[in-house]
Amino acid sequence: xxxxxxxxxxxxxxxxxxxxxxxxxxxxxxxxxxxxxxxxxxxxxxxxxxxxxxxxxxxxxxxxxxxxxxxxxxxxxxxxxxxxxxxxxxxxxxxxxxxxxxxxxxxxxxxxxxxxxxxxxxxxxxxxxxxxxxxxxxxxxxxxxxxxxxxxxxxxxxxxxxxxxxxxxxxxxxxxxxxxxxxxxxxxxxxxxxxxxxxxxxxxxxxxxxxxxxxxxxxxxxxxxxxxxxxxxxxxxxxxxxxxxxxxxxxxxxxxxxxxxxxxxxxxxxxxxxxxxxxxxxxxxxxxxxxxxxxxxxxxxxxxxxxxxxxxxxxxxxxxxxxxxxxxxxxxxxxxxxxxxxxxxxxxxxxxxxxxxxx
Amino acid sequence: xxxxxxxxxxxxxxxxxxxxxxxxxxxxxxxxxxxxxxxxxxxxxxxxxxxxxxxxxxxxxxxxxxxxxxxxxxxxxxxxxxxxxxxxxxxxxxxxxxxxxxxxxxxxxxxxxxxxxxxxxxxxxxxxxxxxxxx
Amino acid sequence: xxxxxxxxxxxxxxxxxxxxxxxxxxxxxxxxxxxxxxxxxxxxxxxxxxxxxxxxxxxxxxxxxxxxxxxxxxxxxxxxxxxxxxxxxxxxxxxxxxxxxxxxxxxxxxxxxxxxxxxxxxxxxxxxxxxxxxxxxxxxxxxxxxxxxxxxxxxxxxxxxxxxxxxxxxxxxxxxxxxxxxxxxxxxxxxxxxxxxxxxxxxxxxxxxxxxxxxxxxxxxxxxxxxxxxxxxxxxxxxxxxxxxxxxxxxxxxxxxxxxxxxxxxxxxxxxx
Numbered sequence: 001x002x003x004x005x006x007x008x009x010x011x012x013x014x015x016x017x018x019x020x021x022x023x024x025x026x027x028x029x030x031x032x033x034x035x036x037x038x039x040x041x042x043x044x045x046x047x048x049x050x051x052x053x054x055x056x057x058x059x060x061x062x063x064x065x066x067x068x069x070x071x072x073x074x075x076x077x078x079x080x081x082x083x084x085x086x087x088x089x090x091x092x093x094x095x096x097x098x099x100x101x102x103x104x105x106x107x108x109x110x111x112x113x114x115x116x117x118x119x120x121x122x123x124x125x126x127x128x129x130x131x132x133x134x135x136x137x138x139x140x141x142x143x144x145x146x147x148x149x150x151x152x153x154x155x156x157x158x159x160x161x162x163x164x165x166x167x168x169x170x171x172x173x174x175x176x177x178x179x180x181x182x183x184x185x186x187x188x189x190x191x192x193x194x195x196x197x198x199x200x201x202x203x204x205x206x207x208x209x210x211x212x213x214x215x216x217x218x219x220x221x222x223x224x225x226x227x228x229x230x231x232x233x234x235x236x237x238x239x240x241x242x243x244x245x246x247x248x249x250x251x252x253x254x255x256x257x258x259x260x261x262x263x264x265x266x267x268x269x270x271x272x273x274x275x276x277x278x279x280x281x282x283x284x285x286x287x288x289x290x291x292x293x294x295x296x297x298x299x300x301x302x303x304x305x306x307x308x309x310x311x312x313x314x315x316x317x318x319x320x321x322x323x324x325x326x327x328x329x330x331x332x333x334x335x336x337x338x339x340x341x342x343x344x345x346x347x348x349x350x351x352x353x354x355x356x357x358x359x
Numbered sequence: 360x361x362x363x364x365x366x367x368x369x370x371x372x373x374x375x376x377x378x379x380x381x382x383x384x385x386x387x388x389x390x391x392x393x394x395x396x397x398x399x400x401x402x403x404x405x406x407x408x409x410x411x412x413x414x415x416x417x418x419x420x421x422x423x424x425x426x427x428x429x430x431x432x433x434x435x436x437x438x439x440x441x442x443x444x445x446x447x448x449x450x451x452x453x454x455x456x457x458x459x460x461x462x463x464x465x466x467x468x469x470x471x472x473x474x475x476x477x478x479x480x481x482x483x484x485x486x487x488x489x490x491x492x493x494x
Numbered sequence: 495x496x497x498x499x500x501x502x503x504x505x506x507x508x509x510x511x512x513x514x515x516x517x518x519x520x521x522x523x524x525x526x527x528x529x530x531x532x533x534x535x536x537x538x539x540x541x542x543x544x545x546x547x548x549x550x551x552x553x554x555x556x557x558x559x560x561x562x563x564x565x566x567x568x569x570x571x572x573x574x575x576x577x578x579x580x581x582x583x584x585x586x587x588x589x590x591x592x593x594x595x596x597x598x599x600x601x602x603x604x605x606x607x608x609x610x611x612x613x614x615x616x617x618x619x620x621x622x623x624x625x626x627x628x629x630x631x632x633x634x635x636x637x638x639x640x641x642x643x644x645x646x647x648x649x650x651x652x653x654x655x656x657x658x659x660x661x662x663x664x665x666x667x668x669x670x671x672x673x674x675x676x677x678x679x680x681x682x683x684x685x686x687x688x689x690x691x692x693x694x695x696x697x698x699x700x701x702x703x704x705x706x707x708x709x710x711x712x713x714x715x716x717x718x719x720x721x722x723x724x725x726x727x728x729x730x731x732x733x734x735x736x737x738x739x740x741x742x743x744x745x746x747x748x749x750x751x752x753x754x755x756x757x758x759x760x761x762x763x764x765x766x767x
Contacts, residue, residue, distance in 0.1 A: 044535040161381035171765040173756045183752045203631045203638045205542045210631045219640045267381040328435040329662040333752045334614045335407035343763045348462045438659050
């Protein structure tokens with residue numbers, strides 16, 4: 001009997017991989033299961049391997065806030081602010097609609113209407129997702145109220161992306177936002193999808209994780225453990241300074257020293273509050289990256305900014321790994337005509353030199 | 360009348376429900392009341408970010424040529440969908456439809472470029488003032 | 495089964511089980527490798543780190559004397575130190591005679607036309623000899639070179655090469671190892687980057703082949719061959735060492751300079767409110 005037990009132990013140790021049960025889909029893993037026997041890949045130096053290309057367009061259709069569509073919920077009906085996921089039936093209906101929807105690029109070709117679909121990443125699929133918002137905390141999925149200081153600073157921020165009813169006036173490059181000016185998408189906005197070119201690629205080398213962004217050829221170097229001391233507080237960068245450590249197979253990253261000036265979130269994306277949200281140098285961001293299968297990673301990001309926000313907020317969503325996505329150079333500033341052209345046109349309008357036209 | 364259809368479609372969308380997100384202010388540069396439909400030949404294709412540009416030489420009635428600059432989408436997105444610099448070689452005769460820049464300069468937001476045989480090549484314009492498509 | 499044998503079998507099995515993963519990963523090493531350079535577990539030289547050149551090539555890749563700068567008001571800040579060229583076997587670039595006039599025009603207009611003045615992407619090979627550090631991220635698969643200047647970055651695709659889908663500032667890089675040398679083949683340039691502040695340039699036909707060979711743990715010998723039949727009469731080669739940053743807390747900072755050139759580029763339009 002003991003002989004069998006020892007052999008069994010050896011066999012179990014050697015065949016440990018094969019005996020790992022599948023993790024079924026549930027709300028916890030965004031209904032993405034882990035296959036039976038899946039072993040988390042490791043880098044040659046033994047760190048959990050989360051490398052790959054992850055186009056964020058995968059979750060491009062997810063609204064930032066729950067019930068942001070004027071009371072209309074996803075899947076129809078009155079919106080329940082505590083309903084975090086569509087039901088199986090609602091999700092199936094959404095998938096069927098998506099499958100039936102014509103290929104918008106080909107359709108545009110036939111109808112001769114390019115439209116804004118191109119800039120929304122029509123070439124990069126945005127399949128329906130089951131979650132009803134990015135924000136899970138606070139539990140009603142609403143973006144936090146800004147502090148008086150947050151409102152004061154936010155009101156002074158300009159952008160080429162007009163919010164409801166806005167008539168935009170441009171008299172200086174400073175009337176644009178840092179995305180328009182091809183400087184950066186800032187943190188945490190960089191970690192969320194945008195209308196196009198959502199390529200994100202994770203690289204790893206001993207002692208660090210490096211994240212490279214298609215927009216705008218930006219990079220985050222995450223030093224692991226105590227390999228590098230934090231940047232002095234006097235050195236701030238647009239994407240901040242990050243330090244990470246592993247908790248099991250989860251990469252936990254803490255970021256501070258973010259240079260203020262970018263918008264915290266992209267008001268151009270669905271379900272975002274229609275205000276400009278500034279950041280302060282007190283902002284702190286905590287992220288967790290957990291790979292759950294060959295092709296999926298669960299990402300969580302918590303943002304605290306006691307100067308600008310009345311409380312913190314946490315978003316969570318899956319990333320899809322796609323090594324076929326072509327992450328191309330996005331040289332933005334080099335041919336950015338918008339700043340000069342839009343100021344010129346706006347000033348001609350202000351001077352009454354343009355008659356007619358829609359404001 | 361496709362041009363009118365484009366305008367009324369745009370106008371209809373403009374009158375629709377509150378937008379769910381900020382939109383790229385098309386109206387800050389282009390005039391939806393100034394549609395253009397011109398025929399010319401491709402002089403140059405600039406596959407640059409943030410917007411591609413197609414230079415089109417348009418023959419005027421008096422025999423002179425005016426060069427129009429037609430704005431398209433990010434070449435990264437276009438390339439991922441098979442549109443390349445070679446898709447529109449220099450000298451190709453094209454018909455383009457779009458909206459003219461507000462200040463009257465020879466710049467247009469390109470909605471569509473088609474070849475004389477009717478093949479359409481969509482460009483990925485800089486977007487319009489319409490609210491985003493409801494999902 | 496007797497207790498001691500029992501224990502022996504258990505220990506032996508456990509040790510075997512523990513050893514299995516290590517046995518699987520350790521590659522067979524070829525004999526007689528030069529010592530002294532760090533290596534990845536697959537035996538390839540480990541180029542990970544923060545690197546920077548030490549020469550005056552960003553001013554002028556050719557031999558040059560110290561001279562006044564293009565912006566008088568910048569005083570010595572904007573003046574140019576002497577430098578030995580980085581060109582192998584020659585002090586000048588073998589331009590086709592008919593394009594020299596372009597180089598002269600570039601030089602005269604450099605204070606406005608040098609892409610570096612406007613914080614435009616630097617291109618290859620210039621990125622490697624700008625006076626700012628860059629980080630090589632070697633993963634064992636594809637690599638990332640991330641430059642401090644303008645947060646310029648380029649992915650080096652290892653494995654099956656991919657053609658350039660678009661003409662770009664930094665080109666499309668495909669890499670492979672030849673022994674202990676990393677060879678990177680760069681194509682698909684848009685012809686808009688300059689080679690230095692003196693107006694030296696190439697066209698969009700440029701083809702660069704780079705070679706990175708570690709001389710020791712803290713030095714890489716960098717070579718690049720530039721081939722552009724529209725601009726040069728023959729291919730020519732540059733070479734210089736890259737030195738590792740060895741400060742206690744050496745790390746890359748991003749010199750994202752676009753915001754510092756906006757006043758220069760758009761200031762004429764500003765109307766005060």
